[in-house]
Amino acid sequence: MDDIDKKILNILQKNDKTQYQKIAEDLNLGASTVHYRIKKLIKDGIITQFSAVIDPEKVGYTTTAVIGLNVDPLKMHDIARQLASYHEVQVVTTSSGDHDLIIEILAKNGKHLWRFINEYIKTIEGVEKKIHVSTFLDIYKRTNIINLSAEDVLIDQDHQ
Numbered sequence: 001m002d003d004i005d006k007k008i009l010n011i012l013q014k015n016d017k018t019q020y021q022k023i024a025e026d027l028n029l030g031a032s033t034v035h036y037r038i039k040k041l042i043k044d045g046i047i048t049q050f051s052a053v054i055d056p057e058k059v060g061y062t063t064t065a066v067i068g069l070n071v072d073p074l075k076m077h078d079i080a081r082q083l084a085s086y087h088e089v090q091v092v093t094t095s096s097g098d099h100d101l102i103i104e105i106l107a108k109n110g111k112h113l114w115r116f117i118n119e120y121i122k123t124i125e126g127v128e129k130k131i132h133v134s135t136f137l138d139i140y141k142r143t144n145i146i147n148l149s150a151e152d153v154l155i156d157q158d159h160q
Contacts, residue, residue, distance in 0.1 A: 001046065004029070006148035008037055009046070013145045016050040053144060061106040063113050064139065067121070068099030068132035075126035076100060082124060088116055099132065110135075 004027065011023050020038070024031040041047045056064065071079050076094070083103055084092045091104040107113035113135070122129055 001041075001044075005037055005041060005046075008034060009041065009146075009148050012038075012047070012050075056106050060108055063107040063109055064136040065105050065107065065113055066134045066136075067103045067105060067117070068095070068097075069101040069103065069121070070128040070130075071100045072126035073100070079124055079126055083121070086116075086120060088112075 007027055008023060011018055011026065020034045021031045023029075024034045027034070038047070056062075069079075080092050080094070080101055083089050083101070088105050088107055089103050090106055091102070093102050094100065095102045105113065105116065107116060113133075117131065117133065121127060121131065
């Protein structure tokens with residue numbers, strides 16, 4: 001992946017409906033070059049899907065929570081796969097911190113979250129019954145965009 005691919009990816013992350021001709025014009029390339037590069041990015045698994053990004057609150061999901069779980073180590077992968085199968089669950093990951101698994105859930109409200117935890121999570125064999133739940137209050141940023149610009153700064157020296 002070179003700088004041109006990164007520029008194409010940055011454009012597509014902002015609007016995946018951007019026409020190849022427009023990308024080509026913006027980057028001073030031929031449309032067929034852009035088409036070829038995007039097909040290669042898909043083939044290489046760099047682009048995994050094209051989709052609409054939806055504001056959860058505007059479609060009725062007003063509660064977001066992060067849940068820390070401790071689980072039977074021999075059942076961790078099966079538990080993770082089961083959790084990943086629920087549409088409320090947005091992220092499932094193993095953790096090197098205080099919990100074995102961390103999940104992020106979108107729920108319609110607090111009652112929906114409570115029912116999901118008690119009826120689905122706590123009933124999974126191998127999940128310890130004591131879990132840690134943190135609900136989000138004000139969300140200031142939610143994004144799936146990865147900055148691929150050449151000017152990436154890992155640490156802002158002014159804010160140390």
